[in-house]
Amino acid sequence: MAGVLSALKRVYLTAYNWTVFVGWFQVLYFALKTLKESGYRDVYGAVERPLQLAQTAAVLEILHGIVGLVRSPISATLPQIGSRLYVTWGILWSFPEVRTHFLVSSLVISWSITEIIRYSFFGLKEAFGFAPSWLQWLRYSTFLFLYPTGITSEVGLIYTALPFIKASEKYSIRMPNRLNFSFDYLYAAIAVLAIYIPGSPHMYRYMLGQRRKVLSKAKTA
Amino acid sequence: MKVTIVTRSGREVVKGGIVINDSALVSDLQKEIHARVKKYYPSRQRLTLPLATGSRERPSVLNPKKCIKEYAEGNAEDLTVVFKDLGPQVSYSTLFFWEYLGPLIIYPIFYYFPVYKFFGYEDERSIRPVQTYAVYYWCFHYFKRIMETFFVHRFSHATSPLSNVFRNCCYYWSFGSYIAYYVNHPLYTPVCDLQVKIGFGFGLLCQVSNLYCHILLRRLRSPDSSGGYQIPSGFLFNIVTCANYTTEIYQWLGFNIATQTVAGYSFLVVAALIMTNWALAKHRRLKKLFDGKEGRPKYPRRWVILPPFI
Numbered sequence: 001m002a003g004v005l006s007a008l009k010r011v012y013l014t015a016y017n018w019t020v021f022v023g024w025f026q027v028l029y030f031a032l033k034t035l036k037e038s039g040y041r042d043v044y045g046a047v048e049r050p051l052q053l054a055q056t057a058a059v060l061e062i063l064h065g066i067v068g069l070v071r072s073p074i075s076a077t078l079p080q081i082g083s084r085l086y087v088t089w090g091i092l093w094s095f096p097e098v099r100t101h102f103l104v105s106s107l108v109i110s111w112s113i114t115e116i117i118r119y120s121f122f123g124l125k126e127a128f129g130f131a132p133s134w135l136q137w138l139r140y141s142t143f144l145f146l147y148p149t150g151i152t153s154e155v156g157l158i159y160t161a162l163p164f165i166k167a168s169e170k171y172s173i174r175m176p177n178r179l180n181f182s183f184d185y186l187y188a189a190i191a192v193l194a195i196y197i198p199g200s201p202h203m204y205r206y207m208l209g210q211r212r213k214v215l216s217k218a219k220t221a
Numbered sequence: 222m223k224v225t226i227v228t229r230s231g232r233e234v235v236k237g238g239i240v241i242n243d244s245a246l247v248s249d250l251q252k253e254i255h256a257r258v259k260k261y262y263p264s265r266q267r268l269t270l271p272l273a274t275g276s277r278e279r280p281s282v283l284n285p286k287k288c289i290k291e292y293a294e295g296n297a298e299d300l301t302v303v304f305k306d307l308g309p310q311v312s313y314s315t316l317f318f319w320e321y322l323g324p325l326i327i328y329p330i331f332y333y334f335p336v337y338k339f340f341g342y343e344d345e346r347s348i349r350p351v352q353t354y355a356v357y358y359w360c361f362h363y364f365k366r367i368m369e370t371f372f373v374h375r376f377s378h379a380t381s382p383l384s385n386v387f388r389n390c391c392y393y394w395s396f397g398s399y400i401a402y403y404v405n406h407p408l409y410t411p412v413c414d415l416q417v418k419i420g421f422g423f424g425l426l427c428q429v430s431n432l433y434c435h436i437l438l439r440r441l442r443s444p445d446s447s448g449g450y451q452i453p454s455g456f457l458f459n460i461v462t463c464a465n466y467t468t469e470i471y472q473w474l475g476f477n478i479a480t481q482t483v484a485g486y487s488f489l490v491v492a493a494l495i496m497t498n499w500a501l502a503k504h505r506r507l508k509k510l511f512d513g514k515e516g517r518p519k520y521p522r523r524w525v526i527l528p529p530f531i
Contacts, residue, residue: 175408181483182403 009069010126016060017123021116023054028112035105044092044099047108054115055088076206079199084111086192087154094171095164098157107153110146117142133218140211147207151200158193165189222293224250225301226268234258234304241289248285254304264380267305310380317370320389324397325363331401332356346407351417355404355480358421362428362472373435375442396488403482417479424475430457431468438465450510452520461524462507463500470496470527493527500526 027047034046058081065074087107092099117138124131171185225238235257241250251263269280270292283292283302293300330336332353337346403409411417433456441451457464470493477485504525513519525531 175406176410178410178481179483180403180406180409180481 013064013069014123014126016057017119017126020054020057021119021123023050023057024112024115024119026050027054027108028116031105031108031112040102040105041100043105043108048093051108052088052093055084055111058084080203083154083192087157090171091157091161095161095168097164098161101157101160103153103156103160106149107157110150110153114142114146114150136214136218140207140214143204143207143211147200147204151196155193155196158189162186162189222289222298222300224289225299226254226304227271227301228304234261243290245289246285247283247287247289247292250289250302251285261306262310264310265307267307268302269305271301271303307382309383311383311386312379313374313376313381314370316381316386316389317374318367319386320393321363321366321370323390323394325360325367327394327397328359328401329356331398331405336405337407342407344407349409349411351411351479352405352409354417354421355476358424358476358479359401362476365428365432369432369435373432373439375439375444377442396484396491400482400484400488403484404480412479412481416481420475420477420479422475424472424479427468427472427475431465431472434458434465434468450507452507452511452518459523461526461528462504463496463526466496466500466526467528497526497531501531 027050030046030050031043034043061070061072061077062074062081064070065072065077092104098104117135121131121135121139124135166186171183173181173183175182222243223238223240226234228234235254239250239253239257241253247268248263251266251268254266255262263285268283270283272278272280280303289300292302332348437455437458438453441453453462453464457467461467470489473485473489473492477489504523508520511518511520
C-alpha cells in the first residue's frame with residue numbers, strides 16, 4: 001500500500017512539474033516571439049493565458065506543502081507566491097492600462113526563465129531521482145541576476161498602476177456601512193510597495209544562503 | 222564548593238569558576254556571577270543543569286530560592302551549571318504599563334481631536350452617544366489594567382525580555398489605533414440603542430467579574446511567590462481553568478456588540494486565539510502537576526477557557 005501511494009505521489013508530482021514547465025515555456029516563447037515580431041506593447045496580450053494558468057497553478061504548491069507532499073517550508077514560498085499572484089491578477093489583469101508598459105516584458109522573461117529552470121529541476125528529480133548538476137547550478141545562480149530584474153519589474157509595474165488604481169476605486173470598500181469597515185486598494189498597494197523595501201533584501205539574502213549551502217555540498221559530494 | 226559556569230556551546234562564562242559556600246542559595250550564586258560579569262545581572266541569567274548530549278529533554282532550571290547543594294550529585298564538591306543570557310530584561314510591571322498606556326492615550330485622541338481632517342474628512346463630525354460611551358468604556362478598561370498591574374497581579378516571573386516591550390506595544394498600540402479610527406469615524410454607523418445597552422452592560426459585568434478573578438488569583442500566590450502552583454477555586458474558576466481569560470474575552474465581545482466594527486471583532490478573534498494558547502498550556506500544566514498520585518489532589522474536570530467549546 002505504501003509503495004503504491006509513494007509511486008502515485010511521484011507520478012502526480014512529475015506530471016505537475018512538467019505541465020507547469022510547459023506553461024512557462026510557452027510564456028517565454030510567446031514573449032520573445034512577440035518582441036521580435038511586433039514589440040513590447042503586445043507582449044502581455046500574447047502571454048496572458050499561459051501566464052495566468054502557470055502562475056495560478058502555483059497555489060497547488062502551498063497545498064502540497066500543507067499536506068506534506070513536498071518538504072518546502074511554506075513560510076518561504078508564501079510571500080513569493082503571494083507577490084506573484086498579486087502582480088498577475090491584482091495589477092496586470094485588473095488594470096489593463098499598464099499592460100503595454102515595457103516592464104511587462106522584463107517581468108515575464110525574468111519569471112519564465114526562473115520557473116523553467118525550477119520546474120524542470122523538480123520534474124527531473126521526481127521522475128528520475130536526480131537532476132544534472134549544471135541544472136542545479138543554474139537554479140541557484142540565475143537568481144543573482146533575475147531577482148533584481150524581476151523585483152524591479154514588479155515594483156515598477158505596481159508603481160505605474162497607482163494612478164489607475166486611485167481613479168478606478170476598484171476593490172475598495174467605503175464608509176458608511178453596517179460593519180463600519182473600510183478598505184482602500186490604493187493604500188494597500190502603497191503598503192505592498194513598502195514591504196518590498198525590507199522584503200527584497202531578505203529574500204535575496206535567503207537565496208544567497210541557500211546557494212552557498214547547496215553548491216558547497218555539491219562540490220564536496 | 223566549586224561551581225563551573227559554561228555556556229551551551231561550552232565556553233566558560235566565569236574563568237576558573239566560582240568558589241562558594243556550601244549552604245549558599247542559587248540566588249547567591251547569581252549575585253556572584255553578576256559581580257564577576259557586570260552585564261549579567263541576576264534576572265538575565267538562566268542557569269540549568271547540563272543535559273547529556275543528544276538528550277531531547279528540557280533542561281531543568283535552577284530555582285533561585287533553593288540551596289546550590291541540592292543540585293549537586295550526592296556529596297560532590299563540584300557542580301557544573303549551564304548559563305544562558307536571556308538578554309536585557311524589564312520588570313513585568315514595566316512591560317504591562319507601556320503596552321496599556323498606548324491604547325489609553327491613543328484612543329481618546331481619535332475621539333477628542335479633529336484627527337479625521339488629516340484623512341480628508343473636512344466636515345464637522347457629529348458625535349453619537351455610543352461613541353462617547355465607547356471612549357469611556359475603553360479608557361476604563363485600560364485604566365483598570367494598569368491599576369491591576371501595580372496593585373493586584375502577582376507575577377510568576379520577575380522580568381520579561383526587553384524585546385517583548387517592542388513586540389507587545391506594536392500589538393496593543395496598532396490594534397488600539399485601528400479600532401479607535403473606526404469607532405470614532407465621522408461616517409460611523411451605530412447599531413440600535415438596545416444593542417448598545419446590552420453590549421456595554423454585559424461588557425461591564427464581565428470587566429467586574431474579571432477583576433474579581435484577578436483578585437482570586439492573587440490570593441493563590443503568597444507575597445514572595447514561593448508557593449508554587451495551586452488549583453484555582455471559587456467563583457467561575459470552579460467550572461473553567463482560566464476564568465480570567467474567559468471574562469476578558471467576553472468583555473471584548475460586549476464592546477463589539479455595542480460598537481460593531483470589523484476592526485474590533487478582528488481584535489477579539491486574535492486576542493481570543495492568543496489567550497486560548499496560554500489557557501491550554503496552563504490547563505495542561507495543572508493537570509500534569511495535580512495527577513492525583515502520591516497524595517496530590519487530582520485536578521478536577523473543567524473547561525479550559527471558553528465553555529461550551531473548549
